[in-house]
Amino acid sequence: MDLPSTIARSIDHELVIKKSRFLAHLSPAGSVAEADAVVARLRKELWDARHHCVAMVLGTHAGGASPTARSSDDGEPSGTAGVPMLEVLRHRGVTDLVAVVTRYFGGxxxxxxxxxxxxxxxxxxxLDVASASGAMLRRELLYEVEVPVPHGDAGRIDNVLRDWASSHGSVMEPPAYDAVAHLRLLVxxxxxDALTADVAAASAGALSPAVGEARVVDVPVPPTRR
Structure with a gap:
């Protein structure tokens, strides 16, 4: 099963429906405590609003872990706010975020x-605004790969790997240096297999990537056109 997406930064958007203002706020949250802190801050900042309805989904979905999901109608009729908000988060396949919709009643x-x-x-x-603004992160299971390179060839091979990573859904990590340069990627x-073949071609067979453990990584998603 594909891993869910998340957001890199907070997003705010306002809807006005029949004179009621609905202020939607999305914020990254790695725990219930972080999500609750976002809700508490908004309640304090927007103290004069009638409702602060909440939905949150937390958990990477990796390793069989089940996500934590919570919602609150905050005084609206039962089932009309928190649960519908939560269903949108689930349908969009996002996690590790809290959504708060503050309502100013328009009469x-x-x-x-x-x-x-x-x-x-x-x-x-x-969420559409987050996608259009490049705030979405794609969560993937990537493998740690290290390519040991003599210092004299490090600059050239580093450029090769950066170009390769940009076209193969991979991420460059900071290199490490000792007797050789350890160029590192997440792939x-x-x-x-393509990386192994391309590194061999770029080095006339002198270099070979060493594949390590897999880990969950958040990869930026290019902005969508609206």
């Missing part, structure tokens, strides 16, 4: 269906 009642559409739409639109499993 016109929306009804249960209207509230569901408003709260879910506020979160969905905020998808399906690209490991």
């Amino acid at each position: 016109v009642k929306l009804g249960a269906g209207g509230l569901v559409r408003a709260y879910s739409g506020a979160v969905a639109t905020a 998808p499993k399906q690209q490991l």
Whole structure:
């Protein structure tokens, strides 16, 4: 199963529906405590709002771990705010974030269906803004790879690997130096054979990558066009 996505930074977006203002806020959160701190801050900053409805999903989904999911209607009719917000997060396949939608009542009642559409739409639109602004992170299982290179060849091979990584869904990591230069990458499993072949071609067979353990990595996603 594919790993979920997450966000790199906070996102804010406002919807106005029948004079009610719905202020959607998305924030990265690595734990329930971090998510609760975001909610507490918004309650303090927007103290005069009637409702601060919440949905959060936490957990990498890696290693069989189940995500933590919570929601709150915060005074809205039961099932009209927190749960619809949570369903949007689940449907979009995101995790390690908290969504808070603050409502300033505009004097016109929306009804249960209207509230569901408003709260879910506020979160969905905020996620669209995150995608369009390049704030999304794709979570992948990548393998640690090290290429030991003599210092005299390190600059050239480093350039080769950077070009290779940019076109093979891989990530360069900071190198380490001792008797040789240890150039390091994070590489998808399906690209490991290609890396071995391309490193051999670039070094006339003198160099060979050493593959290490796999780990979950957050990779930036290019902005989407709206």
